[in-house]
Amino acid sequence: MIPVHDSPALAAVRDALVAADRVVITTHLRPDGDAIGTEIAVARALQALGKTVLVLNTDKVPRNLDWLAEEQPAGLMAVYESGDLAQAQAVAEADALLVVDANAAHRLGAVGDVFRKSGRPVLLIDHHPDPETWFDAPCVRTDTASAAEIAYELIAGIDPALVDRAVATALYVGIMTDTGSFRYSATTPRTHAIVADILERGDVAPEPIHISIFDGRSREGLALLSASLATITTHYEGRLATMFVTQDMLRQSGAFFDETEGLINYGLSLDGVLAAVIFLELSSGVKLSFRSKGDCPINQWASRFGGGGHANASGAFVKDGQLSRTIKDVVDSAPMHIVAPGATEDDDDDGGLSEADLALLAQFKGSID
Template sequence: MSTDPSSGLDAIRSALLEADRVVITTHTRPDGDALGTEFAIAQALTALGKTVLCLNADPAPRNLDWLAEEQPPGMVQTYEAGNLDQAQAVAHADVLLVVDTNSEKRLGDVAKVFRQAGKPILLLDHHPDPESWFSVMHVQTDAAAAAEIAYDLIAGVDLDLIDRGVATALYVGIMTDTGSFRYSATTPKTHAVVADILERGDLKPEPIHVSLFDGKSRQGLSLLSMALGTIDTHYNGRLATIFVTQDMIRSSGAFFDETEGLINYALQLDGVLAAVIGLELTSGVKLSFRSKGDCPINKWAGRFGGGGHANASGAFVQNGQLQRTLKEVVDAAPSHVMADPSEITETSDELSQADLSLLAQFNGSL
């Protein structure tokens, strides 16, 4: 799905320009794209004289603390049940904006507050299959990042709004969600947008990259060592799995957010088309799926209640047991991962369920 209804983007832009008070939110455990998109739009609207609050279910991860701290005082807040000021901000808002996610459950505790406010709720996103409860949607699945769409949103008002602060937020969003511009969703337009951002913000990429990626703790490196030892391959090396247990987190002393990026080590193995990481939580198993090139894995994640992009998806298995869940994931691998591409005929894009079950019985297991 690739929708580019300019009317959707125009309608969102008009609603934001007509509003005096705006509250923005994004998904739980916000990443660089989520926060970069939020902060860029919030700063641009603030420059236009709007009152803006970014209200999220979870705080920024440690490697993005610096970006959150650069925002105007009070503009970025973590939701607190019973906080009267936050409740009033939502109640008095003219419009509410959701970015970088299209699912109510991914908004965490903020979802109920937004849904019950009785205000127009706008969606700006690049993930497929949005839920239908939004008042106005702009979903552009061929955008490399939500921040790339935020650039278009702001540029449609006034490119001079992209000052150093807005440019920094947009750059963080686009750069992180493209894997430092190496993922297949990166396009010539992406690079053109980034070139304009760097020039308008007078940005130097190196300090931003250092802030994001070079602050690993000794405990985080210890966790990396443990996680690397769990890597296993399946289906003649086309699928790699990696996992992190609660015991590994405790014994290493690492923070949970230091699991970010571990899946890439499994995906980097020669011959691997797709990789899955299982993260053991007290409430279940968090799964992340990644793949290379023309190897879609979002429907695979969908079998476990998740979804996402063709090459990057996720899921959460409530009350799941780590090893059992990973085995089920391996056994449910799609045909392009199970079988060598040369063995799949042009007339059969997918193997039958019986064939998949048979392959799963004889090929890689944990």
């Protein structure tokens, strides 16, 4: 067992959960491996302590994590349904409500509104900066690579024996996916120490987990990958790469939306690229994902479009945004954010959409309501 990195904020969350008999847990829209893994790890640990726990999310589990959800006890996880009396009762009777891996109400969807209006204490464990102020007991650690790392500290601080196979598997999923299989810059020696401990305690084999999450791409997903690779464009002497996925591309490929996950890494992998942005067209707007390498912070760039996140991984959503206009706005605002010496907001330097870019975008014009 490695020593727990405790703090007053973490202790406050831990004490509230230990004192609670009934807990409801939620996370952000379109939950990823860190969100689902953290929820399940905390939920299973609390169940082992004899508590009644419900994981209640606005969106369903992504397909590549279905196997993890299916391993959980019946009734542990649910997708929110307005008017569901059992879900409403669970929130109303909860001694504590817990939000993980998200720190703003709008990122939680409908469940966020339910939590805020419940009158019950709302706890937070998260690794993103600048949480909203409505949480009763927030624990935010921006020096961790994932929310699952904080969950490990939380659970081990109660009793290291709670890290059994089920908890260890969920924690590993959370940490492994949010560190990009341990290659992102937020990965620290402590990250590896925690992973070593949970693998040993849970007797967990990494390979089957990695295969289940990353090696199940469908033929339709490969068709989408091919189409998206054709959209990659570099700007500012190759320092920035952009790519996009339209609703027509999804329809023509037959792929699911969650198969867009990870596509941005292909743009970021190009030689000389410091930052990459992928633009995902939705019927309600454009979802943006920003990624960067090393000392190239892009969270302030994302914040210009109503988003935020980590220095090297951030996101935003432009409501009712038009795809080509959004791409141009993001590319035009890039120079001051991609560590481009001498670049200014007025520097064209290959930044805008070329005629070829516009022609390619026109091939996929259209949307699905």
